[in-house]
Amino acid sequence: MTAKDAYDKLRTHMKEYWLLASTAELLEWDQETYMPKGGADNRADQMGLLARLTHEMFTDPNVGEWIATCEASDLVKDPESKEAANIRELRRMYDRRTRLPKEFVEESAKLTSKAQHIWADARKASDFKLFEPWLVKILDMNRKKADYYGYETEVYDALMDDYEPGAKAAEVEKVFSGLRKELVELNKRIANAPRRPDISILKRPYDVKKQRIFAELVVNAIGFDFRDGRLDETVHPFCTSIGPGDTRILTRYYPEDLGEGLTGAMHEAGHGLYELGADPKELGMPCGFADSLGMHESQSRMWENQVGRSRATWVYFFPQAQRIFRESLEGVSLEQFYHAMNYSAPSYIRVEADEATYNLHIMLRFELERAMLRGDVQVADVPGEWNKRFKDYLGIEVDKDSNGCLQDIHWSMGAMGYFPTYTLGNLYAAQFYAKVREEISDLDKHFEKGDFTPLLKWLRENIHIHGARWRAADLCKRVTGKPLSHRPLIDYMNNKYAEIYGI
Ligand code: ZN
Numbered sequence: 001m002t003a004k005d006a007y008d009k010l011r012t013h014m015k016e017y018w019l020l021a022s023t024a025e026l027l028e029w030d031q032e033t034y035m036p037k038g039g040a041d042n043r044a045d046q047m048g049l050l051a052r053l054t055h056e057m058f059t060d061p062n063v064g065e066w067i068a069t070c071e072a073s074d075l076v077k078d079p080e081s082k083e084a085a086n087i088r089e090l091r092r093m094y095d096r097r098t099r100l101p102k103e104f105v106e107e108s109a110k111l112t113s114k115a116q117h118i119w120a121d122a123r124k125a126s127d128f129k130l131f132e133p134w135l136v137k138i139l140d141m142n143r144k145k146a147d148y149y150g151y152e153t154e155v156y157d158a159l160m161d162d163y164e165p166g167a168k169a170a171e172v173e174k175v176f177s178g179l180r181k182e183l184v185e186l187n188k189r190i191a192n193a194p195r196r197p198d199i200s201i202l203k204r205p206y207d208v209k210k211q212r213i214f215a216e217l218v219v220n221a222i223g224f225d226f227r228d229g230r231l232d233e234t235v236h237p238f239c240t241s242i243g244p245g246d247t248r249i250l251t252r253y254y255p256e257d258l259g260e261g262l263t264g265a266m267h268e269a270g271h272g273l274y275e276l277g278a279d280p281k282e283l284g285m286p287c288g289f290a291d292s293l294g295m296h297e298s299q300s301r302m303w304e305n306q307v308g309r310s311r312a313t314w315v316y317f318f319p320q321a322q323r324i325f326r327e328s329l330e331g332v333s334l335e336q337f338y339h340a341m342n343y344s345a346p347s348y349i350r351v352e353a354d355e356a357t358y359n360l361h362i363m364l365r366f367e368l369e370r371a372m373l374r375g376d377v378q379v380a381d382v383p384g385e386w387n388k389r390f391k392d393y394l395g396i397e398v399d400k401d402s403n404g405c406l407q408d409i410h411w412s413m414g415a416m417g418y419f420p421t422y423t424l425g426n427l428y429a430a431q432f433y434a435k436v437r438e439e440i441s442d443l444d445k446h447f448e449k450g451d452f453t454p455l456l457k458w459l460r461e462n463i464h465i466h467g468a469r470w471r472a473a474d475l476c477k478r479v480t481g482k483p484l485s486h487r488p489l490i491d492y493m494n495n496k497y498a499e500i501y502g503i
Helices: 003-033 037-058 061-071 082-099 102-125 128-149 155-160 169-191 208-222 258-276 293-307 311-324 334-340 355-374 379-394 420-439 443-448 453-462 472-480 487-501
Strands: 229-233 239-243 246-251
Touching (some): 003 037, 061 082, 155 169, 169 379, 239 258, 246 258, 293 453, 311 334, 311 443, 355 379, 420 453, 443 453
Antiparallel strands (some): 239 246
16 A cells, blocks of 8 residues: 555544544533433443444554554655644554553543542542542552553653643743742732732622623634534533534633633633634644644633733723623723732632632642652652642642642542643743734734734634644744743733732
8 A cells, every 4th residue: 555545544534533533522512511411321321332433443453554654655754744743643642542451441440430439529528538549549550551651751751641742741840940930929929919909890790691691792702703613501611622613612600700701711712713723624633633732721821811811802891891781890990800800819729720820739730740650759648748839839728638639630530741731821822922912013902992813813823723733842932933931921920910919
């Protein structure tokens, strides 16, 4: 078989794989939104069958042979070409899926399913001792998994590669350490600031029906076209792509909080716009989708934070918000509202953390995971280590484990190496945004008029269309001319909070 034939076969096969996999996505979306409770058992069977079929399709030995034929040909001669990138990433994915023995996968599934129940009980009772032996088992499982995958320097790299292809823990740590130091200082300045925004502005009664209308208006204005997607509600907001021209985003509204539902919708719209900007000609191939969670998160965070919490954006949206929420926003000025959107204070729970404190929650988890996997921190010492770092970084004492090391579901699911992608996303977002502002100097003027197209166009051309053609770190260098650094994020935050808090 010629390399061209092998490549064509791969294309057809991967497209069909993708059609089947996206069918499972649609079923999952339905399960999280409109499925009647009575359908749960049948849905679990449907999902189980689809999971088996998609796994079999991806790990089909033919796929391995087609990849090998392409690798031995001129198709990959230019490593920057789309063909070479597709083969590179298919090889990575194929190896990872075929290297884990079936028994190991089954045992891991059993272990994590049990561990999740135990974790839920432990969190409820706020008793780490209940979860401790299970965390030991999960660490062992992850070390074994890393051995199957293979790695050069440390276990963490092998695990993180599932979420952030090509990233190395030592490199991540370098960028994080600069960020951590300056963020701790910024948060201290905020804590001692001479003035604070009035957060109560956002914590008044906000009719959920009106919130729905307002969120639709906002995401539509930033470029999320309802001919190509839907905005619905769910318990844990997410975004899922069903295919070209069909992306579903979900948020959650609270009757006494305007910020949560709205910023959730903008965040998910950012993910959705990324998905909608994928190259339809590469459907099913790596260049047609994004497999770096950090890159994905950069798109959601930019719309949520750099855009969604900026004064320029609210110059346009605030008068509309005032018309819709007449009573709650009566007498509130644009300035007060903009400040309230940027309220910051340390808190225990990561998912409730604000822009200035969030990354400290993440870095603490990254450090602990890495230390546990290396054996530098024993599992029994996790609560103590957690609380000590929390005090150092955020300045408050953790009162109980449910507010500390037991708060996240990730470890009980076996997911280690996932957390850093959140902060990588914030870092990429800031670095890209600084570059956009350099290239489009009057961006704020556009925002003030409700014109978000210059930013969206830039993101489509520079990021969205490429899918996984370049690894996140390489794409960052290509687009901004520099390797990832903590500087743009910390500069953006220092400037913003200095002005709002008078620090
Ligand atoms: Zn996200």
